[in-house]
Amino acid sequence: MRAGRGVMAVALLALAACGGEDDDDGGPVETCVVAPGDGPVAPTSGPMCQLLSSYRLFSDLPGQVPAAGVEPFDLNTPLFSDYTDKLRFVHVPDGAAMAWQDVDSLEMPVGTILAKTFVYPVDRRDPGQGRNLLETRILVRMTDGWKASAYTYGEDDGDAEIAIAGEFIDASWIHDDGSTRTNRYAVPNVNQCGNCHEEHDEVLGPLGPKAGHWNRVQPGGSENQLAKFVRTGWLNGAPPEAQWPRTAVWNDAGGATLDERARGWMEVNCAHCHNPRGAARTSGLDLTAAQIDPVQFGVCKPPVAAGGGSGGRQFGIVPGLPDESILVYRLESIEGDVKMPELGRNLVHAESVALIREWVTAMPGACATVQ
Ligand code: HEC
Ligand code: HEC
Incomplete structure (x- = not known):
C-alpha cells in the first residue's frame, strides 16, 4: 500500500x-x-x-x-x-x-x-x-x-x-x-x-x-x-x-440538532486555532461551540484580509447562501493558502462539507450588502 x-x-x-x-x-x-x-x-x-x-x-x-x-x-x-x-x-x-x-x-x-x-x-x-x-x-x-x-x-x-x-x-x-x-x-x-x-x-x-x-x-x-x-x-x-457536557456526534442526525452538529464539528476541527487565545485569534473568527454571537463565528463577518483566501466572497457565512460564504469556500479548497484547516488535510471531507452547507442553507437572515 x-x-x-x-x-x-x-x-x-x-x-x-x-x-x-x-x-x-x-x-x-x-x-x-x-x-x-x-x-x-x-x-x-x-x-x-x-x-x-x-x-x-x-x-x-x-x-x-x-x-x-x-x-x-x-x-x-x-x-x-x-x-x-x-x-x-x-x-x-x-x-x-x-x-x-x-x-x-x-x-x-x-x-x-x-x-x-x-x-x-x-x-x-x-x-x-x-x-x-x-x-x-x-x-x-x-x-x-x-x-x-x-x-x-x-x-x-x-x-x-x-x-x-x-x-x-x-x-x-x-x-x-x-x-x-x-x-x-x-x-x-x-x-x-x-x-x-x-x-x-x-x-x-x-x-x-x-x-x-x-x-x-x-x-x-x-x-x-x-x-x-x-x-x-x-x-x-x-x-x-x-x-456532564456532551459534544454532539457530527453525523448522528437523530442525536442532536443540525446547529449542534455543525458547531460541534467545528469545535473539534477548527476551534483549537479559532478561539480568542488560539493561533488564529487575529482572524477574529471564534469557532468554539460556546460562542453565541453569530458575528464572532462568521455570520456576516467580513474577512480580516480579502484576497485569495476569501475567494472574492464578502463574508464568512452568508445565511442561506453557502456559495457566498468564505467558510464553505475554504472547506472545499485543497490549495495551500486557502484550505481550512490549513494543516493536516490534503483531501476534501465531502460529508462534513455537506453538513456545513446544510447548516448555512438553513440559517435564517441575510447580510446587509448581499441580498
Ligand atoms: C492550524 C490552525 C487553524 C485551524 C485548525 C483552522 N484555521 Fe482557519 N485560520 C487560521 C489562520 C492562521 C487564519 C488567518 C489567516 C488566513 O486567513 O489564512 C485563518 C482564517 C480562517 C478564515 C478567514 C477568517 C476571516 O474572517 O478573516 C476562515 C473562514 C477560517 N479560517 C475557517 C476555518 C475553519 C472552518 C476551520 C475548521 C474546519 C479552520 N479555519 C481551522 C488557522 C487555522
Ligand atoms: C491539524 C491540527 C493538528 C496537528 C498538526 C496535530 N494534531 Fe494532534 N490532534 C489534533 C486534534 C484536533 C486532536 C483531537 C481530535 C482527534 O483526536 O480526532 C488531536 C489529538 C492528538 C492526540 C490524542 C490526544 C489528544 O490531544 O486528543 C495525540 C497524542 C496527538 N494529537 C499528537 C500529535 C502530535 C505528536 C502531533 C505532531 C506530530 C500532532 N498531534 C499534530 C490536531 C492536530
Missing part, C-alpha cells in the same frame, strides 16, 4: 536526538530516560524516546493491543484526517489521576501518555480486510509541560521510529463507494504539532480529552468512558453524571 516515502523539506531548530549514537553534527546525543520494568512508562523530563516500543504501551504493537494500564478512548466527534481511522489510547500512572474540567482538557498528571495511531483500512467497507499503520502520535506530560512526537512504521509494523522532520507516505485504500483512493499522507513535523496543540496562549497540550468529547461509550465496550474513569479512580472531581 505504500509506494514511497520522503522526508519533508523543512527547517527545524534545536533537534533533540534520542538514540545512542552521535547526531549528525557529531555532538553528544541525549537518550530518553524511562524506569525499567514491564508496564507503560514515559520519561518525566528530557527528550522523547527514539522508538515507540520504549513507552511499553502495547502488549501487541503491530496489532495495537493496549497493555495493562492503557485504555482506549474515542471522541464524540473526531478531527477529519484524510479518511484515516484513528486508534486513541491513554495511560495514567499508578496512583495518579486526571482532574475534571468543565470545558478545557482534563488536567493530567506527570507521566500521562496520550497516543493516537493513524491507519488506512484496506477497504473501508470491510474491516476484516485489515489496515495499514501510518504513524502513532504521542503526547507525554513531563514535569515541565507536554512534549509531542510522531512515530512512523517501516516496512514491517513491529515498531515505529521517531519522525522529527515529518514524512510523506503514499497510501491507497478502497473507499466507501468501492473506488480506489490515494493520498500523499503527510506526517507532521514536530513544530507542526504545536500549530494545532497550542490551543491557548501558545502552551502545548492535549485537545481531545475534554469532558464533552469523552462523554460516550468506550470503544469495544458498553460503559461510558467518563463513568469508567471515575469508577477506576483515574478521574477525580467529576460532578454528577447528569451535569
Whole structure:
C-alpha cells in the first residue's frame, strides 16, 4: 500500500536526538530516560524516546493491543484526517489521576501518555480486510509541560521510529463507494504539532480529552468512558453524571440538532486555532461551540484580509447562501493558502462539507450588502 516515502523539506531548530549514537553534527546525543520494568512508562523530563516500543504501551504493537494500564478512548466527534481511522489510547500512572474540567482538557498528571495511531483500512467497507499503520502520535506530560512526537512504521509494523522532520507516505485504500483512493499522507513535523496543540496562549497540550468529547461509550465496550474513569479512580472531581457536557456526534442526525452538529464539528476541527487565545485569534473568527454571537463565528463577518483566501466572497457565512460564504469556500479548497484547516488535510471531507452547507442553507437572515 505504500509506494514511497520522503522526508519533508523543512527547517527545524534545536533537534533533540534520542538514540545512542552521535547526531549528525557529531555532538553528544541525549537518550530518553524511562524506569525499567514491564508496564507503560514515559520519561518525566528530557527528550522523547527514539522508538515507540520504549513507552511499553502495547502488549501487541503491530496489532495495537493496549497493555495493562492503557485504555482506549474515542471522541464524540473526531478531527477529519484524510479518511484515516484513528486508534486513541491513554495511560495514567499508578496512583495518579486526571482532574475534571468543565470545558478545557482534563488536567493530567506527570507521566500521562496520550497516543493516537493513524491507519488506512484496506477497504473501508470491510474491516476484516485489515489496515495499514501510518504513524502513532504521542503526547507525554513531563514535569515541565507536554512534549509531542510522531512515530512512523517501516516496512514491517513491529515498531515505529521517531519522525522529527515529518514524512510523506503514499497510501491507497478502497473507499466507501468501492473506488480506489490515494493520498500523499503527510506526517507532521514536530513544530507542526504545536500549530494545532497550542490551543491557548501558545502552551502545548492535549485537545481531545475534554469532558464533552469523552462523554460516550468506550470503544469495544458498553460503559461510558467518563463513568469508567471515575469508577477506576483515574478521574477525580467529576460532578454528577447528569451535569456532564456532551459534544454532539457530527453525523448522528437523530442525536442532536443540525446547529449542534455543525458547531460541534467545528469545535473539534477548527476551534483549537479559532478561539480568542488560539493561533488564529487575529482572524477574529471564534469557532468554539460556546460562542453565541453569530458575528464572532462568521455570520456576516467580513474577512480580516480579502484576497485569495476569501475567494472574492464578502463574508464568512452568508445565511442561506453557502456559495457566498468564505467558510464553505475554504472547506472545499485543497490549495495551500486557502484550505481550512490549513494543516493536516490534503483531501476534501465531502460529508462534513455537506453538513456545513446544510447548516448555512438553513440559517435564517441575510447580510446587509448581499441580498
Ligand atoms: C491539524 C491540527 C493538528 C496537528 C498538526 C496535530 N494534531 Fe494532534 N490532534 C489534533 C486534534 C484536533 C486532536 C483531537 C481530535 C482527534 O483526536 O480526532 C488531536 C489529538 C492528538 C492526540 C490524542 C490526544 C489528544 O490531544 O486528543 C495525540 C497524542 C496527538 N494529537 C499528537 C500529535 C502530535 C505528536 C502531533 C505532531 C506530530 C500532532 N498531534 C499534530 C490536531 C492536530
Ligand atoms: C492550524 C490552525 C487553524 C485551524 C485548525 C483552522 N484555521 Fe482557519 N485560520 C487560521 C489562520 C492562521 C487564519 C488567518 C489567516 C488566513 O486567513 O489564512 C485563518 C482564517 C480562517 C478564515 C478567514 C477568517 C476571516 O474572517 O478573516 C476562515 C473562514 C477560517 N479560517 C475557517 C476555518 C475553519 C472552518 C476551520 C475548521 C474546519 C479552520 N479555519 C481551522 C488557522 C487555522
